[in-house]
Amino acid sequence: MSSKLFIAFVLLPVLLICVCIEAQAPTYRYHFCSNTTSFTPNSSYQSNLNLLLSSLTSNATRDIGFYYTRAGVLNSTTEVVYGSFLCRGDLTPELCQECVATIAKDGVQTFCPLGKIAIIWYDECMLRYTNQSFLNRMDEAPRVSMWNIGNISDPTRFTQLLAETINGLVAPASNAPSGAKKYAKKEENFTDFQQLYSLVQCTPDLSSTSCDTCLRGAIAQLPGCCTGKQGGRVLYPSCNVRYEIYPFYTVQAATPPPAPSPPSLLLPPPPGSVTRPDQGNNDQISPLTIVAIVVPIAVVLFLVGCIFLKRKTRKKYDAVQEQNGNMHEITTVESLQFDLATIEAATNRFSVNNKLGGGGFGEVYKVTVI
Incomplete structure (x- = not known):
């Protein structure tokens, strides 16, 4: 297999999978809010919490994908808030900041609007805050x-x-x-x-x-x-x-080894023939033609799959949260898989009636989401 065919059949699908993973919005998983400690709206704790969340968001582009800080003055009448975030190790600084900003802007108000102690987990990152310092401390609960x-x-x-x-x-x-x-x-x-x-x-x-x-x-x-x-x-x-059993983090594509050159077979020209540089045979399909046919199809299939990853959940996750020995069952959703049958159904088996046009990446079809 030539290096061009290797790229078309092997590397391109892997790269498209990575694009699909990175293109998705941050996905909520679970949260914990202490039901024994809460703050009063418009209090000094809420003011410091807002400052903390702003600081965490602005520092989320750090290469390490982690930041710990506090808001408020120690030994004062105001209540100090301590917090941190941790982004999944493969995330770029831009995606890390997107996840942290999503939690700070929407997650806190949705899940823990008045909690002094909170942990919110997304697939891409985690954000936590509390009224006590936890730097350098290993916590295994909740x-x-x-x-x-x-x-x-x-x-x-x-x-x-x-x-x-x-x-x-x-x-x-x-x-x-x-x-x-x-x-x-x-x-x-x-x-x-x-x-x-x-x-x-x-x-x-x-x-x-x-x-x-x-x-x-x-x-x-x-x-x-x-x-x-x-x-x-x-x-x-x-x-x-x-x-x-599917890539939930960015998978680095392996660099293909250089393809060996095919051996040359030199034969003397037949009597009466004229030798000239090889101009190619228009009656045969070259490897480049095969690539030109296969790549658009592969691109269309993977891009349609990405749409389904964003628009429709198909797998479920069961979950258990344990706090102080008590088990609480929850259910959340997970979807990072699709199959050809689903894609064919969405495009009516790539019907001409669903064809929208074409371009540099091949033919484009209208997708019906059920």
Whole structure:
């Protein structure tokens, strides 16, 4: 296979998947608000909280994807508010800031409008604040366990692969140097057509020992919630772990090796023939023609899939939140998968009646969302 064909068939779909992941708006997952502490509207605590949220948002473009600060004057009559955010390790500074701003602007008012203590988890980031300092402190509560309701084939072998992979990520994440992200991810082949994607992360203010303890504690919760499931995660205030059978983080495309040049076979021209530079054979389909045909189709399929990822949820997640030994079941939604049958149904099997036109990326179809 030539390098051009490799790019068309292998790298292009991977790159389009990454675009789909990054194009989605921040996705809410869960929140915790203390029901024992609240502040009075228009109080000094609310004023300091507003200052804190503004500071967190403005500092969300830091490369480390983490920031801790406080608002209010110590040893004064006003109430000091402490807060931080943590963005998923693969996010760009722009996407990190988008997630933090979404929580600060909408999440706080929606989920914890009067809470002095709050943690709000999105797929892309986490934001927390409280009336007590928590810098350099490992917190394992409250914790949330979530799992995909889809079952995995061959759960015994899958569980063994997951345990080896995700435990192997603890050391690289916890031993990250000071000032760096405490984050690690890895892809492993489960079957010829299915991969395992795993990620672990701590807040960078933790020591290596605290991060190691936090991650191993979170991983220890996975068997109780997620054995035999296609995906699962455990969320702590100070760390989190997650695995899926689809890429929920940005996957770096591998650089293809240079394609070897085909051997040349030189034959003498037949008698009476005239030699000239090869101008190509118009009667044959060249590899470039194949690429020109396949690439537009691939682009259309993946872009239509991205629309479905944004517009329609198809998989559900069950979740359990544990606080002080009490378990609370919740249900939330998850969708990062689509199939060809769904796309064909949405376009009426790529009917001419649904065709809107064409361009540099190929033919464009109207999609009917059910």
